[in-house]
Amino acid sequence: MRNRLKVLRAERDWTQADLATAVDVSRQTINAIEKGKFDPSLPLAFKFSRLFDQTIEQIFFADDDE
């Protein structure tokens, strides 16, 4: 899965730490998701969705290998 978190952050001038606080996870978790090390859980994906007011499909999308 790829995602647009970095861009959505940049549009708001938020750091990874800011976003982490907003969705109540650690900064390292945000970093790992942005870098594609793992996918968020479904509940966390919903938190991003609500925070950015975009559907999950607008934020996350399949990359090549799925």
Place this chain on the structure above:
Amino acid sequence: MRNRLKVLRAERDWTQADLATAVDVSRQTINAIEKGKFDPSLPLAFKFSRLFDQTIEQIFFADDDE
């Protein structure tokens, strides 16, 4: 998280095993998700979404405790 998997299955007259095969997980996983024992991973949620041609938000939704 609650979900509409049981209804979506019923509309198509699919068993839990049928759905499991369609999204390539075990029957027990479908059962556990339907019974609310745990949430699917995000990639699995995307598979349901594509299979039923509905957004993740149309299939899954927050219940009281989140």
Place this chain on the structure above:
DNA sequence: CCTTTAAGTAAAGTGTGTTTGACATATAGT
């Protein structure tokens, strides 16, 4: 240079998602 801030990364630990195998229960058809 030095300091600060943001981002990247790693190890070790906890908890959850998912599997396999097995067994129990319910319903329906014969």
Place this chain on the structure above:
DNA sequence: ACTATATGTCAAACACACTTTACTTAAAGG
């Protein structure tokens, strides 16, 4: 009664999501 099919559930095992602590790198400003 018996059989078949669908569903529910449990335990053990493994993989992944996420945490904390800590160290590193890069950029920017004094």
